[in-house]
Amino acid sequence: MVDKPLYKVVQQFIHQRINAGELVPGDLIPSESQLSESLNVSIGTVRKAIDLLEQEKLLYRHQGKGTYVSRVDFDNSLFRFFSYGTASGEAARIHKRTPIRERILGTADICRHLKTSIGTPLIYIERVGYDDHEQPVLVEKCWWRADIVAGLEDEDLHIPDLLYAIIEEKFGVHVVRAEETLTVDIADVPTAKRLSIQEGDPLVVLYRTTHATNDRIIEYRVTRGRPDRFTYKTEIR
Amino acid sequence: MVDKPLYKVVQQFIHQRINAGELVPGDLIPSESQLSESLNVSIGTVRKAIDLLEQEKLLYRHQGKGTYVSRVDFDNSLFRFFSYGTASGEAARIHKRTPIRERILGTADICRHLKTSIGTPLIYIERVGYDDHEQPVLVEKCWWRADIVAGLEDEDLHIPDLLYAIIEEKFGVHVVRAEETLTVDIADVPTAKRLSIQEGDPLVVLYRTTHATNDRIIEYRVTRGRPDRFTYKTEIR
DNA sequence: CCTGTCAACTCCTATATATGAGTTGATATG
DNA sequence: CATATCAACTCATATATAGGAGTTGACAGG
8 A cells, every 4th residue: 555645544534434324414523623633633634634525525514513424415416407497597396296116126227227136126116207387397217226225115105306305214324425427318109208299309318326325326217308498507627 | 895814815816817818828827935925925825725726727736846827628528428439439539620611790699609799700610520430420610709810710721620729829819718508409400411410300519608818708609419429427415 | 581691612714834755957977 | 978966946745833703502690
């Protein structure tokens, strides 16, 4: 092992404690002076380590209160760039229905994304999102690992618009991060029907893998949406 | 004016010198100890200011050499996510031809993006990008302010694949940053013809405004490309 | 009971200092 | 001439210290 700077060692130490679930999203981490003393490094070094973790958005600081482990912020999802708003630009809320939820065994493709062996028991959930005018705007297919969220397929269980709320509450599973990939694709027949569009119409497609503590993958999700007012903005330097 | 932290004052000071063109991309800025002395602040404060500017990607440091003003890195363009590669995944180079270049007067729409008054003299350039197999994959429309790049429309002037290289060299205009917006759209007839696709086929569209020193807008550009293998990836925390 | 004060804790700003590591060019030495 | 060394400069790491600003909860005084 090469000689790492001290602040990186501290950074890793904290990072690991979060990954391992010793610190979960929302938690207050030990104060800078406490860390400084317990780890036997100067307070400046601790601050530098936390600076980096803050840049990674793994932590956030609050002057006077302390430093907290970030909660996953799905407002940063690429999905927010589908602006299914009113013509006047207001962001419209999308409400979702859940026509399908069932236990299945994972296909090769799905299990590859979940990094489990083929045939793993899964819970499949399909949801359709509607805008204010009850027009369908997106179709969401989610595959959850049945061993982690057993009972999610229960018909009596009400599923809120933000699925992750229930996962946290009912199953005590902490969503730590997610990876998203955005693509453009063409509607196939079933998707076209769901969205009241034509086969062959363009779609914006979002793939997501959701990770919990210990970097366990708990969900693979594919969302297909109408590209009507999709935009994404950045700055280049 | 509220009392700003010292390091923010230093940060602003350097930022302004770059904006004003006193420091241009590629330049070496004064060393930390020089800045510390000339501005009469501690070296730690200078470092913190530069830290922030480095995060903004406005500067980059090189241990032992110094700190430089960043060059615009179009590899970060959203455009790089159109991977017009070979099937094996190699990123294929796209070469461009320039079928149209002419002086025009700006329409309302274009001038709005360039933030000039309507009817401003512009140079319009249209380019088509081809992959290895000479298949057209994208169409690029650029509007440049004629007062800044006078002579760009000259037929004798060879335009390289990276248009900005010539702007820097011939006209001494430094590209400082660019804003990009990505959308999905439907091909109209002329675009479909250019790209050998059908009218109504999906397109990925990239709008770009390019800024030079003093935040002058020098170019507005619209690129339409085939969405074949477009993907964009992020991580959410 | 309410309210104001204040101590004790958080992170934030700013300075000073010492040492290390990477780069460059001048200079001495074969 | 070639090359090895080394001084002088860059930024990077690490420590110590002091005072300021935001937050909280305990506690005294009405």
